[in-house]
Amino acid sequence: MIDLRSDTVTRPTTAMRKAMSEAEVGDDVYGEDPTVIRLQTIAAETLGTEAALFLPSGTQSNLCALLSHCERGDEYIVGQTAHTYMYEGGGAAVFGSIQPQPLDFMPDGSLDLAMVAAAIKPDDPHYARTRLLCLENTQGGKVLPLSYLVQAREFADKHGLGLHLDGARIFNASVKLGVPVTNISRHFDSVSVCLSKGLCAPVGSVLCGTGEIIGKARRWRKMLGGGMRQAGVLAAAGILSITEQVRYLQKDHDNAQLLAKALGDFPGLEIDQNAVQTNMVFARVKTGSRQALMQKMKSEGVMVSGARDTLRLVTHFDFNAEQIAPVAAAFSRAFESLN
Numbered sequence: 001m002i003d004l005r006s007d008t009v010t011r012p013t014t015a016m017r018k019a020m021s022e023a024e025v026g027d028d029v030y031g032e033d034p035t036v037i038r039l040q041t042i043a044a045e046t047l048g049t050e051a052a053l054f055l056p057s058g059t060q061s062n063l064c065a066l067l068s069h070c071e072r073g074d075e076y077i078v079g080q081t082a083h084t085y086m087y088e089g090g091g092a093a094v095f096g097s098i099q100p101q102p103l104d105f106m107p108d109g110s111l112d113l114a115m116v117a118a119a120i121k122p123d124d125p126h127y128a129r130t131r132l133l134c135l136e137n138t139q140g141g142k143v144l145p146l147s148y149l150v151q152a153r154e155f156a157d158k159h160g161l162g163l164h165l166d167g168a169r170i171f172n173a174s175v176k177l178g179v180p181v182t183n184i185s186r187h188f189d190s191v192s193v194c195l196s197k198g199l200c201a202p203v204g205s206v207l208c209g210t211g212e213i214i215g216k217a218r219r220w221r222k223m224l225g226g227g228m229r230q231a232g233v234l235a236a237a238g239i240l241s242i243t244e245q246v247r248y249l250q251k252d253h254d255n256a257q258l259l260a261k262a263l264g265d266f267p268g269l270e271i272d273q274n275a276v277q278t279n280m281v282f283a284r285v286k287t288g289s290r291q292a293l294m295q296k297m298k299s300e301g302v303m304v305s306g307a308r309d310t311l312r313l314v315t316h317f318d319f320n321a322e323q324i325a326p327v328a329a330a331f332s333r334a335f336e337s338l339n
């Protein structure tokens with residue numbers, strides 16, 4: 001099976017398994033796990049933030065951030081298809097009584113700041129209190145321009161809003177731009193980073209941010225059941241995500257380009273080659289059922305994901321350039337058998 005559904009399917013590397021087996025551990029709820037402490041120190045240093053917190057998932061990391069920025073009856077402004085709105089089970093509303101104000105993403109993955117300004121509620125008991133602007137980078141594989149981040153920071157300051165980044169794939173963004181990750185992270189009060197996507201850790205995310213936000217997030221993490229004990233066995237892998245795996249993301253981006261080109265000639269697929277910026281390829285299925293094509297592809301040994309009429313193919317550490325031709329061949333056979 002060639003699995004292109006997501007970069008979450010990556011398995012821990014050999015070096016990670018070794019580091020995990022040898023990790024020095026303690027009780028992290030008591031703040032005594034040296035490996036967790038080391039991961040948090042490395043994460044905070046790498047992103048240039050005051051503090052960092054290790055959490056079991058990106059969902060819990062984003063939720064802890066939202067709960068730390070906002071109180072009951074507050075509101076966060078977020079993209080209509082953002083992970084923090086669409087794909088986290090409405091957790092902010094369920095656990096925090098925090099109201100989302102979703103807005104459509106612009107084609108480049110940003111939120112139009114004039115639209116955000118218009119969505120900020122006046123100080124009036126009719127309305128929720130607008131407290132936070134939440135961005136996503138990468139968004140659908142697209143990288144937010146650095147100039148936009150400067151504008152977003154100025155905007156947030158002007159309107160007295162906190163600024164959170166769902167940076168699940170922030171390292172893909174920094175690699176694409178060829179800049180240190182701090183050039184992105186420095187604009188935000190908090191940034192959530194996934195270690196378990198293209199960076200290969202088996203589980204885990206780090207929330208990086210101001211000492212104030214991370215202090216609050218530590219309390220929320222405990223309440224949400226994310227206080228783990230000898231979590232150093234997991235953090236040991238996460239350390240290698242940051243120190244060893246980032247350098248391989250360029251390979252994933254190169255493979256996404258090659259894959260998009262290899263699939264570009266199929267008359268049944270429409271691929272915007274210019275939209276392939278990092279490790280994701282989106283292919284619109286021009287005729288017939290997207291679900292049927294996915295099913296056929298699976299029987300041909302290639303798994304992809306999809307929504308509406310569009311397939312998503314995500315390149316990752318466990319996928320290599322030699323597998324591109326077999327993927328194209330599987331599409332050939334799938335289209336033949338469907339026609």
Ligand SMILES: *Cc1c(COP(=O)(O)O)cnc(C)c1O
Nearest residue numbers: 057058059060083136166168194
């Ligand atoms: C994967 C992902 C998350 C968090 O996911 P978990 O599966 O909970 O770790 C958050 N935001 C984005 C954009 C993601 O892709």
